[in-house]
Amino acid sequence: MPAAINVSGLTKAFGATRALDHVDFSLDTGETHALVGENGAGKSTLIKILGGVYRADEGVIEIAGEPRSFANPRDAILSGVVTIPQELRMVPALSIAENIALGGLPTRRLLGFIPAVDRRRMRDEAQVYLEQLNFQADLDRPVQSLSFAERQLVAIAKALRLKCRVFILDEPTAALEDREIARLFDVLARMKQQGTAIIYISHRLDEIVTLADRCTILRDGKVVAVRSRGDFQTHDLIEAMTGRMAHEDVDVSPQPGRTLIAETQDRGDRMTVRANEVTGLAGLLGSGSDQIIRRLFGVGRDATAVQIDGKPAVSVTRPADAIAADIGFVPGERLLGLVMNLSVRDNILLPSLVRDNNRFWISRSRGDAVVRELMDLLDIRPRRPDLRVGSLSGGNQQKVIIAKWLARRVSVLLLDEPTHGIDIAAKMHVHALIRKFARDGGGVLASSSDLAELARICDQVLAVHNRRIVGRLERKDGLDEGRLRAAIGGTL
Amino acid sequence: MSRVMGQIPLLTLVLLCVVTTLLTDRFLSPINLNNILVQSSIMAVIAMGMTFVIIGGGFDLSVGSTAALSACVAAMVMLEAGIAAGVVAGVLAGACVGLINGVIIAYLKVNPFITTLGTMVLFRGVVFLITGGAPVEGPEGLPSSFVAFGSMRILGLHALVWVPIILLIVLSWVMHATPFGRQIYATGGGREAAYLSGVPTARITALTYVICGALAGVAGVMLAARLQSGQPTAGEFYELTAIAAVVLGGAALHGGEGTLYKSVIGVFIMIILGNSLNLLNVDSYWQRVAIGGVIIAAAAADSLRSKR
Numbered sequence: 001m002p003a004a005i006n007v008s009g010l011t012k013a014f015g016a017t018r019a020l021d022h023v024d025f026s027l028d029t030g031e032t033h034a035l036v037g038e039n040g041a042g043k044s045t046l047i048k049i050l051g052g053v054y055r056a057d058e059g060v061i062e063i064a065g066e067p068r069s070f071a072n073p074r075d076a077i078l079s080g081v082v083t084i085p086q087e088l089r090m091v092p093a094l095s096i097a098e099n100i101a102l103g104g105l106p107t108r109r110l111l112g113f114i115p116a117v118d119r120r121r122m123r124d125e126a127q128v129y130l131e132q133l134n135f136q137a138d139l140d141r142p143v144q145s146l147s148f149a150e151r152q153l154v155a156i157a158k159a160l161r162l163k164c165r166v167f168i169l170d171e172p173t174a175a176l177e178d179r180e181i182a183r184l185f186d187v188l189a190r191m192k193q194q195g196t197a198i199i200y201i202s203h204r205l206d207e208i209v210t211l212a213d214r215c216t217i218l219r220d221g222k223v224v225a226v227r228s229r230g231d232f233q234t235h236d237l238i239e240a241m242t243g244r245m246a247h248e249d250v251d252v253s254p255q256p257g258r259t260l261i262a263e264t265q266d267r268g269d270r271m272t273v274r275a276n277e278v279t280g281l282a283g284l285l286g287s288g289s290d291q292i293i294r295r296l297f298g299v300g301r302d303a304t305a306v307q308i309d310g311k312p313a314v315s316v317t318r319p320a321d322a323i324a325a326d327i328g329f330v331p332g333e334r335l336l337g338l339v340m341n342l343s344v345r346d347n348i349l350l351p352s353l354v355r356d357n358n359r360f361w362i363s364r365s366r367g368d369a370v371v372r373e374l375m376d377l378l379d380i381r382p383r384r385p386d387l388r389v390g391s392l393s394g395g396n397q398q399k400v401i402i403a404k405w406l407a408r409r410v411s412v413l414l415l416d417e418p419t420h421g422i423d424i425a426a427k428m429h430v431h432a433l434i435r436k437f438a439r440d441g442g443g444v445l446a447s448s449s450d451l452a453e454l455a456r457i458c459d460q461v462l463a464v465h466n467r468r469i470v471g472r473l474e475r476k477d478g479l480d481e482g483r484l485r486a487a488i489g490g491t492l
Numbered sequence: 493m494s495r496v497m498g499q500i501p502l503l504t505l506v507l508l509c510v511v512t513t514l515l516t517d518r519f520l521s522p523i524n525l526n527n528i529l530v531q532s533s534i535m536a537v538i539a540m541g542m543t544f545v546i547i548g549g550g551f552d553l554s555v556g557s558t559a560a561l562s563a564c565v566a567a568m569v570m571l572e573a574g575i576a577a578g579v580v581a582g583v584l585a586g587a588c589v590g591l592i593n594g595v596i597i598a599y600l601k602v603n604p605f606i607t608t609l610g611t612m613v614l615f616r617g618v619v620f621l622i623t624g625g626a627p628v629e630g631p632e633g634l635p636s637s638f639v640a641f642g643s644m645r646i647l648g649l650h651a652l653v654w655v656p657i658i659l660l661i662v663l664s665w666v667m668h669a670t671p672f673g674r675q676i677y678a679t680g681g682g683r684e685a686a687y688l689s690g691v692p693t694a695r696i697t698a699l700t701y702v703i704c705g706a707l708a709g710v711a712g713v714m715l716a717a718r719l720q721s722g723q724p725t726a727g728e729f730y731e732l733t734a735i736a737a738v739v740l741g742g743a744a745l746h747g748g749e750g751t752l753y754k755s756v757i758g759v760f761i762m763i764i765l766g767n768s769l770n771l772l773n774v775d776s777y778w779q780r781v782a783i784g785g786v787i788i789a790a791a792a793a794d795s796l797r798s799k800r
Contacts, residue, residue: 299688323690331688339682341748350678350689353671364669404689 002065004029004166004197005050005081010059012045019045021221022059027166032188032198034208037218037241038423043201046218047168050199051083052076064165080165084155084172086421092144097126099143100158129157133187147285149180156187167191168199173207174421177285177449178485185211203423205234206452217241238424256459260411260443261327263296264305264313268468271296273412273443278434280454281447282488283464289447292464293414296445297322297329323351328405330398332417337401340390344380345371347389347400351408374403378433395426402433413437415446419453431457451484463487500793501741501757508761512768519771529653532763534711534718535733536656536756539741540663541707542734543755545604547667548700549680549747553608554593555708556730557615560723562586562712564619567628567722575638582716583709589615590705594698612731619724628722642717652714656756659707664752676700681748736787737762739794762786 005027012020020042027033035043048054050061052070061068063079070076076083090099098105101122108118123139130137135153143151152172159167169188173181188198188211202208208215215232217225217240225240257275269292273279283289294300298316305315308325316322319329328351331337338347348371371385378399380392389400398419405413418434419427434457438444448454454461461484463471471487473479512519538555545552562582570578593611597604633639644651667673678686679696687693711730716722741758743750765786769779 297688319688320690320692329688335682336684336688339678339685339748341681341744342677346674346677350674350686350691353674353678353691 002062003027004031004064006062006065007046007050008060010046010049010061011057012049012054013057018221020049020056023218023221023223025216025223027197027199029165029197030192030195031213032192032200032211034200034202034212034215035218036201036205036208036215036237038425041218041241041423042221043218044170045221047083047170047199047201050076050081050166051168052081077162077164080163081168082159082162082164082166083168084152084159084170086171086174088148088151088155090143090151090155093142095140095142096130096137096146096154097123097139099154100126100129100161102158104161125161126157129160130154132160132190133157134183148175149177149183149285152176152184153187160191164196166197166199168201170201171203171421172200173202173204175449179284181207203421203427204450205237205424208232208237209234241424257441259310261296261306261308261325264307269464271445273445275411275441275443276438277460278438278444278446278458280458280461281445281464282451282454282461282484283447284488285449287464287488288467289464290416291467293329293416293445293447297327297414323408323410326409326411327414328408328410328412329414330401330405330416330418332420334394334397334401337404338389338397341388343386344375344389344392344400345385348374348385348403348407351404370407371403374406377406378403379429393426395422395429398422398426398430399433402430402437406437410442412443412445415444415448417448417450418446419448419450427453451481455479455481455484461487463489465489498742501754501761504740505757505761505764508764508768512764512771516768516771519768524767524771526650528760528763528767530650530718531767532756532759533650533653533656534714535730535737535763536759537659537707537711537714538730539734539737539755539759540656540659540752541704542731542738543741543743543750543752544663544667544676544700544707545704546735546738546743546745547680547747547750548676548697549683550597550697550700551604551608551735551745552593552701552704553605553731554589554612554615555704555711555734556727557612557619558586558589558705558708559712559715559727559730560725561589561615561619562709563716563719563726564623564628564712564722564724566713567630567634567716568622570634570638571628571630575635578638579713582713583706586709586712587702587706589708590702591698593705594701597701598694598697623722623724625724627724629720634716634720638717639720642714642720652718655710655714659710660752660756667752672696672699677748679747732787733762734759736783736790739790740786745791745794758790 003026007023007025010020010023011018023042023046025046035046037043045054049056052073052075063081068079091102106118106121106125107115110116126139133153133156137150143154146154172184176184192198200208200212209232213229215227215237216223217237219241256277260273260275262272263270269288271292281289281292291300295302295304296306296316298318298321303315303317305313306325307313314321314325316325322329339350345367349367375383375385380396380399380403389397392400415434419430422430434444446454446457458475458479460472460474461479462469465488473483473487518524538559542552542555562585565585566578566582569581589611593608596602596607641651646654667676675686675691675696678689678691679693683693712727715726719726737758738750738755739745739758740761741751741754743755765783766779769782
């Protein structure tokens, strides 16, 4: 039997950079094949070529033994290659059933000649595919009312309806919590049994170790290794991807210092942030752990009031209030953290502008000095303050967000999924920066669905359930993913 | 590459001038050049205000009506209370229209296109109501020294031309060197991210409309000086020319990008295009077709640029 996909000598250049350089890749029927590599290694380019978004400059793609060339995504789908991108593309106002059927709506003829959508058939079909996924939902609900995990299932149901042979998932678990990840893996296992080949991209290497039959490792547009199951562990993957040794050591910070901010209202999830301490917030989706972060920055559903450094309480209802209290916020979604078409320099100085509001003009040389120093300190590459921030890689963008708050000299950093979607090397660097910030006297409050991350960076982790703090684990008692998972009530 | 792209407005302008010079010898005559400068000066003031709004991520259709309102208010107050009071009242009237636009758009979150479409019609109505539809010039005309300003020369240049020159220098500095200016770029380029960085985005947005209204007011006063009266029908289609000029100057309609002096270059392109079509005796109906085409081409270029 021929391979589901066989690619040889695939090359693609964007301007002067070679995104893919003579890449060979094969995918067997019923195989789960992981693609790993740092950001910019060429994973996205490869799947975009397979999905018909880009065309290769050189190389051959064979689908089930036949050479193919896709002019557009529709061609790829017709050949049975379906991609579930990181950002799902759906029509928010249409119902679940309509979204699943979109692109091939079942029709009937009114009075024998007027075409109309056959709603009953559409719903029946949708029902069949959703049942295969163990997903019960009201088919008439608009997709916009669904959670991300539910929308992802709708996208998968749509792929099933298209009778796909090759299923490509790009970072499917980035926005999912553990229960949902388990359900997704169930679905993938079932698809695999039915002979569907799966290409899987994830930054979470532990998932790849559990899930993948084979693993192709890319670096700088080239294949550096192909390994089979049992032949790779998390640390070899990191080494192969980065070409460096993985160092997992985290320094222990000094004793927590004075209280930097304390919420004044008495509530089940009342927060205090102390100097020299990184506090993690762990909780299942809907537990309210992300709401705590948002509340403290003045963008939550409810307002709060905080006491800063023992001074009289101030209410926090807008980000400007929080920033005035020397609190900074690093969101996981970089569009919220950065103004993409402004330069790196302007982004770094943006929160500082507000403090300088009463000044009549900005000192150019002082700003330049601050920016230069921070770009060196955080190793933001390339070292070009005038570059549009949108043209930087994800990891470097995240460093620019942190640099913004360092330039403002905040005393407290609030982090929400601080390393969402950035590669492992950049992730380690960001973790080190967070630790350094705390060591230098700052206080950090971090919410993350990546429990391994919390275990790495936190001095203490609070378990959140139903908007209450239900448990507290300290580093000195030993922090690891398993204990955290048990504490928040997730399955082990 | 991007350096060349950035100079496209200037290159277009130079090309346009060269072609027109080759086709007609009247283009470079002092009278014609002076005409172009005076016409451009009023439009340049409006386009600078529009640039503030568009960089801030907004849109303003009401500038033409605002200019007419300011011209008439300035003329009426001037006849009663003197030149200085008239000029101040005209500019303030413009700023008030801008404030109304700004509050509705930034705080009530109404779509800027619809809001300013509404105020465009509304304030044109107000102009006709306060003037009764007749030009404001009083029995003996507007004060003579005000009228003289519309035609006198300073250092060899028409007095009206000095207004945009001074405004351009001051406002470019505001845009580039003050926290306020940088916050306008941030608000237009990524409102949510700017808000989360502590930028008072609603206030910044509202202020861009106030500036735009005030500058339309300045243009209205210049118009009154030039026409020696407050004309209630003046300023029609100014908004379209101004928006087209700003887009020709390379500002992005989705906000966050643009430069004041390039918008002024865009104004020159629009005015010189009209002027050269006149000199070449192109039928006025065809002129409309050509200018409409240029507006669409500029918008298409904007869309191609942002796709890149």
